[in-house]
Amino acid sequence: MALTTRSVSAATEHAATIRTAFLPRALHPGAWWAWALGLVVAASRTSNPLLLLLIIAVAGYVVSARRTDAPWSRSYATFLRLGLFIVVLRLLFEVVFGAAEVGTVLFTLPELPLPDWAAGIRIGGAVTSSGLLFALYEGLRLATLLACFGAANSLANPSRLLRCLPGALYEIGVAVVVAVTLAPQLVTDVARVRQARRLRGRPDRGLAGFGGVVLPVLEGALERSLALAAAMDSRGYGRSAGVPAAARRVTAALLLTGLLGVCAGTYGLLDGGTTEIAGINVLGLPLLAVGLAVATVGFSLAGRRVQRTRYRPDVWRLPEWLVTGSGAVAGVALVVAGALGVDLIGATSPPAWPTLPLLPAAGILVALLPAWVAPPPPDGDALRRGRP
Amino acid sequence: MIRFESVSVQYDGAARPVLSDVDLHVPEGELALVVGSTGTGKTTLLRAVNGLVPHFTGGTLTGRVTVDGRDTRTHPPRELADVVGYVGQDPLAGFVMDVVEDELAYGMESLALPPDVMRRRVEETLDLLGLADLRTRPLRTLSGGERQRVAVGSVLAAHPKVLVLDEPTSALDPAAAEEVLAAIQRLVHDLGLTVLLAEHRLERVVQYADRVIRLSDDGRTVESGTPAEIMAHASSAPPVVALGRLAGWTPLPLTVRDARRLAGPLRERLSLAPAPLGRATPVPAPAVATVNKVTVSYGRVPALRSVTLSVAPGEIVAVMGRNGAGKSTLLNTLVGLRRPDSGEVRVGGRAPADLSARTLLAHVGLVPQEPGDLLYADTVLAECAASDRDAGLAPGSTAALLDQLAPDVAEGIHPGDLSEGQRLALVLAIVLAAEPPLLLLDEPTRGLDYGAKERLVVILRDLAARGHAIVLATHDVELVADAASRTLVLAEGEIVADGPTADVVVASPTFAPQVSKILGPGPWLTVSQVAAALAAVS
Numbered sequence A: 001m002a003l004t005t006r007s008v009s010a011a012t013e014h015a016a017t018i019r020t021a022f023l024p025r026a027l028h029p030g031a032w033w034a035w036a037l038g039l040v041v042a043a044s045r046t047s048n049p050l051l052l053l054l055i056i057a058v059a060g061y062v063v064s065a066r067r068t069d070a071p072w073s074r075s076y077a078t079f080l081r082l083g084l085f086i087v088v089l090r091l092l093f094e095v096v097f098g099a100a101e102v103g104t105v106l107f108t109l110p111e112l113p114l115p116d117w118a119a120g121i122r123i124g125g126a127v128t129s130s131g132l133l134f135a136l137y138e139g140l141r142l143a144t145l146l147a148c149f150g151a152a153n154s155l156a157n158p159s160r161l162l163r164c165l166p167g168a169l170y171e172i173g174v175a176v177v178v179a180v181t182l183a184p185q186l187v188t189d190v191a192r193v194r195q196a197r198r199l200r201g202r203p204d205r206g207l208a209g210f211g212g213v214v215l216p217v218l219e220g221a222l223e224r225s226l227a228l229a230a231a232m233d234s235r236g237y238g239r240s241a242g243v244p245a246a247a248r249r250v251t252a253a254l255l256l257t258g259l260l261g262v263c264a265g266t267y268g269l270l271d272g273g274t275t276e277i278a279g280i281n282v283l284g285l286p287l288l289a290v291g292l293a294v295a296t297v298g299f300s301l302a303g304r305r306v307q308r309t310r311y312r313p314d315v316w317r318l319p320e321w322l323v324t325g326s327g328a329v330a331g332v333a334l335v336v337a338g339a340l341g342v343d344l345i346g347a348t349s350p351p352a353w354p355t356l357p358l359l360p361a362a363g364i365l366v367a368l369l370p371a372w373v374a375p376p377p378p379d380g381d382a383l384r385r386g387r388p
Numbered sequence B: 001m002i003r004f005e006s007v008s009v010q011y012d013g014a015a016r017p018v019l020s021d022v023d024l025h026v027p028e029g030e031l032a033l034v035v036g037s038t039g040t041g042k043t044t045l046l047r048a049v050n051g052l053v054p055h056f057t058g059g060t061l062t063g064r065v066t067v068d069g070r071d072t073r074t075h076p077p078r079e080l081a082d083v084v085g086y087v088g089q090d091p092l093a094g095f096v097m098d099v100v101e102d103e104l105a106y107g108m109e110s111l112a113l114p115p116d117v118m119r120r121r122v123e124e125t126l127d128l129l130g131l132a133d134l135r136t137r138p139l140r141t142l143s144g145g146e147r148q149r150v151a152v153g154s155v156l157a158a159h160p161k162v163l164v165l166d167e168p169t170s171a172l173d174p175a176a177a178e179e180v181l182a183a184i185q186r187l188v189h190d191l192g193l194t195v196l197l198a199e200h201r202l203e204r205v206v207q208y209a210d211r212v213i214r215l216s217d218d219g220r221t222v223e224s225g226t227p228a229e230i231m232a233h234a235s236s237a238p239p240v241v242a243l244g245r246l247a248g249w250t251p252l253p254l255t256v257r258d259a260r261r262l263a264g265p266l267r268e269r270l271s272l273a274p275a276p277l278g279r280a281t282p283v284p285a286p287a288v289a290t291v292n293k294v295t296v297s298y299g300r301v302p303a304l305r306s307v308t309l310s311v312a313p314g315e316i317v318a319v320m321g322r323n324g325a326g327k328s329t330l331l332n333t334l335v336g337l338r339r340p341d342s343g344e345v346r347v348g349g350r351a352p353a354d355l356s357a358r359t360l361l362a363h364v365g366l367v368p369q370e371p372g373d374l375l376y377a378d379t380v381l382a383e384c385a386a387s388d389r390d391a392g393l394a395p396g397s398t399a400a401l402l403d404q405l406a407p408d409v410a411e412g413i414h415p416g417d418l419s420e421g422q423r424l425a426l427v428l429a430i431v432l433a434a435e436p437p438l439l440l441l442d443e444p445t446r447g448l449d450y451g452a453k454e455r456l457v458v459i460l461r462d463l464a465a466r467g468h469a470i471v472l473a474t475h476d477v478e479l480v481a482d483a484a485s486r487t488l489v490l491a492e493g494e495i496v497a498d499g500p501t502a503d504v505v506v507a508s509p510t511f512a513p514q515v516s517k518i519l520g521p522g523p524w525l526t527v528s529q530v531a532a533a534l535a536a537v538s
Helices: A001-021 A030-044 A051-068 A071-099 A129-155 A158-163 A167-199 A206-236 A245-271 A285-303 A317-337 A359-368 A380-385 B040-050 B100-110 B115-128 B144-156 B173-190 B202-208 B227-233 B239-247 B258-260 B264-271 B327-335 B380-391 B397-405 B418-431 B452-465 B477-482 B501-506 B513-521 B527-537
Strands: A105-112 A121-130 B001-008 B019-026 B030-034 B060-069 B083-088 B162-166 B196-197 B210-215 B222-225 B290-298 B301-311 B316-320 B342-346 B364-367 B438-442 B469-473 B486-491 B492-500
Touching: A001 A317, A001 B264, A001 B492, A030 A051, A030 A129, A030 A158, A030 A317, A051 A071, A051 A129, A051 A317, A051 A359, A071 A121, A071 A129, A105 B239, A105 B290, A121 A129, A129 A285, A129 B327, A129 B342, A158 B162, A158 B364, A158 B397, A158 B492, A206 B083, A245 A285, A317 A359, A317 B210, B001 B040, B019 B040, B030 B040, B030 B173, B040 B060, B040 B083, B040 B162, B040 B196, B040 B210, B100 B115, B100 B144, B115 B144, B115 B173, B144 B162, B144 B364, B162 B173, B173 B196, B173 B202, B202 B227, B202 B239, B210 B227, B210 B264, B239 B513, B239 B527, B258 B264, B258 B342, B258 B418, B258 B513, B264 B513, B290 B327, B301 B327, B316 B327, B327 B342, B327 B364, B327 B438, B327 B469, B364 B418, B380 B397, B380 B418, B397 B418, B418 B452, B452 B469, B452 B477, B477 B513, B486 B501, B501 B513, B513 B527
Parallel strands: B030 B196, B030 B210, B083 B162, B162 B196, B316 B469, B316 B486, B364 B438, B438 B469
Antiparallel strands: A105 A121, B001 B019, B001 B060, B210 B222, B290 B301, B290 B342, B486 B492
């Protein structure tokens, strides 16, 4: 009897813990970035415009469902505009420098004769439908990658993300936070100095005004950095445990090799894998895993150097797993589909209407899940009143 | 708790030491107030307590400073962070994080306190300083008083034994200053904290102090004693003390309440005296500036709502109101930095926003809150020469004016090395060189000691007598009582009071000067008025 009661209460307790995990709160920023990375992997594996547009739409829907009204939350639209700009730019380049020889010729620009040593570069000439379509799909892929980053950027609080950095990167994190908060200050400084010039009866616009503004602004920034450094020092920044020099060098070496491995591995993974030994793509997952392992050891060693604790660290609970998982599903679906031989390439020569392959589309749609499973952000009004 | 043993500080390249041979002891649980004219080394003294001098600023410190038994020679500021909390003059410059709650926790994170302790202390600190409603607010959106309280809270959360504050109320309106000082006093009473505090506006703080440390003008001698002892002969004293000395009261009162209880006989004597002349009311003349139904908003926040105002030549108009009431916006609108969203501003018949920078100074001049913003050149002389060129004046005009305003300024010195008062005089000279009929000053007495303030009042009166119209935005009630002929009170962008200074300030408990609080309901506002009246009676 007693046993049942205990297990029942344990079960209700467990259920309660799970419920509280879904109450309004800010999701761990790392979960949003992991989700976005899943979408990035998916986007990097296809040039099918329908799949790419689907990814943009999924990211956009989740952003609209789960963003806060903080300043950084409006960045998704900015990233979309940037993506559009890239698509247009890519098309322009194709028109001017395009070298496609196949496909229907749409129109012909006058070609600029170039000397022999510039062979392979062409300016002007025939513009083909295949070439334009290829450029459009390539541009769209870049725009989709940007949209994924934009989504993560508008969903995750950048300064909280920096606070999740491992202890070893703590100093870099603080430097970035400080830089981020000082940037808007520079803008107000420029306005203030320009006003001051006007008050002295000097031109506040044009080239003559510019020189007179930059110097005082930089001077002010320097003074402020000194004041901030003094304040940080007097609040205990950089109290450190003594670590012998040899240990420091080993740590640095581990960190560096680990990070290089991670970079190369990520490149291999996104590249689609061309370096194969015995049928295994060594530049991809294996290198990434080894690199991660080495870097983790390096980080944990370096973390001992910094003696500090975290106030209210972001927790990683069920919703975080679900969000990360849904992004991963999208990425894995595309990778698997590619391995199974599903055609993920938007046909350009000859041009054909793109089709929507079922498995990749279903995988991408799973990434919509965070719009419901992620806890809603704290109410905006409550934020302003100060009650989360 | 804090002990200085024959401490001298000399910065590199300085001709003479800032502090020399200072011996000082502040016992645990005391609130000690550091007073002295500008440039006498108050900030240096405060920064020596947690080792910022000399570890951070450079220079040479001889002698010994110990805090809670730790020598600053062997302990840099970060190793003293658990014992000393230091809040500098501009709290915003010292904020590291972006949100109130994280800022409160920052110091504790650096000290590696366990997370559960941090969580508890943040909540306690939020309550102690009344910040609970602000916990998720970005620091940049806070008002001046809120920032100061967050800054105090952020060092306090780490439970230091000593709190060091450099001019904590200089940028605050009277109500916000009270709020911060009340919080500090509670900490001293309830937690036994030792507080070392520097402040120019003695009228705000002297009644809270257990001990006053006075730095003499040459930085050579340091006196330490009870407030009454030091105030009895200090050259700079708040009005309540000056009145007490004038009337010969013993013991010398330090609070308005004590003074009021002693003031009965003085009130009777003064009732026989003629009422003080208001500042000469200007003869009716065409207004220098008119503001007609002006509305200005920042985004969706209105800063001025349909304000109507006219300023006549020879008037000194004080604009008062809490932080964020729209005082600076009004001045910016008058000088054309800000174009009104609706309504009309006219200065000398022209809209100031349409004037070119070169012709602006012939109509209106503004001395901003940070006068240093207006200075670019390497020397005072070069600054004056540039001003002559800008305004198209005969060479030497600005320098002559400066000589009149502040005779002691060396011309070869870098403007950054001037004291606050001297810098203000230099900027005043530059702005006044083109003889603008309308002169605007934003918070002119921030960082000024009593002497510099008196000189400023003399200058302002003289300018008004020569027909300049002056508008000053300020929190300093004593300055207003002393200088202004007319006072406006702004609240939420609207003018809520406008009239002769004596009528407006006496009616308000926040804006009344000390003399008026002591001798009320009489018409007296300043010690000099009382002195003149007493001379007339006897």
